[in-house]
Structure formats: C-alpha cells, structure tokens
Amino acid sequence: MIEIDSDGITIKHFYFPFAAKKRINFRDIKTVQAYNGGCMRLWGSGDFRTWFGIDWNRTNRKMTFVIEHNNSWFKTGFTCKDSVSVAQILKLKNLLNIKS
Numbered sequence: 001m002i003e004i005d006s007d008g009i010t011i012k013h014f015y016f017p018f019a020a021k022k023r024i025n026f027r028d029i030k031t032v033q034a035y036n037g038g039c040m041r042l043w044g045s046g047d048f049r050t051w052f053g054i055d056w057n058r059t060n061r062k063m064t065f066v067i068e069h070n071n072s073w074f075k076t077g078f079t080c081k082d083s084v085s086v087a088q089i090l091k092l093k094n095l096l097n098i099k100s
Contacts, residue, residue, distance in 0.1 A: 001078070001081065002078055004086065004089055008024050008028075009026075009078075010022070010024075011078050012053065013054040014054075016043065016044060019054060022053065024067060028070050028071075029067055030070045031068050031096075031097050032065055032095045033099055034063050034064070034065050034083075034087055034098045035064045035099050037063070038063075038064055038079055039059070039077075040058075041077070042055065042058055042059075043055075049074060049075055050074075051075070051077065052079075055078070058079045061080070062083045062084070063080075063087065064079050065078050065079065065080075065086065065090075
C-alpha cells in the first residue's frame, strides 16, 4: 500500500485505472491529517478534493491519513496496515495532526 523512506511517501496502486504509484516528498507536504478509523472510499474521490489510492480493506483500518500539499488545493488520502508506526514517523517529521 505505502512505502516510507527518508525523503517521502510512495503510495502504491494510486492512479486510476492502471494503479500506478504516486510519490510525495516530505518537503512538499504542508501537514497530514490523521483520522481514527477507516473510511468508505475504496478508491478515488468522494469530495473532488481528496483522492485515495486503492485499498480493498480500508474500512477495516485503524486510521485514515490525508496529506495537504504545500502548493495545491488537492489532497491525497491513504490508509496502511501499521498506522501506529506511520503516525510516529509523521509525528517525528512534525507533519502529523490527529483529528478525532
């Protein structure tokens, strides 16, 4: 689903219809909103501003993350298997904002 390295996040199976991956560098991220629980959007957008890569198990995930980019009104959403570890990494980079 996602890969995180020292420079950024790669979201696998992002673009429709071929599921190509999307790379987002940390320097291009304004903030990451984290919401408890999964969401119903399995792939695509429900609000025309946030696009989610495909995750057939999204409704069962513990957290949903939404990236706000520095120079764009468009947002990127994702979920992951180990949301606690992802949240810790984003917190260390001062990017995480947890919403209830």
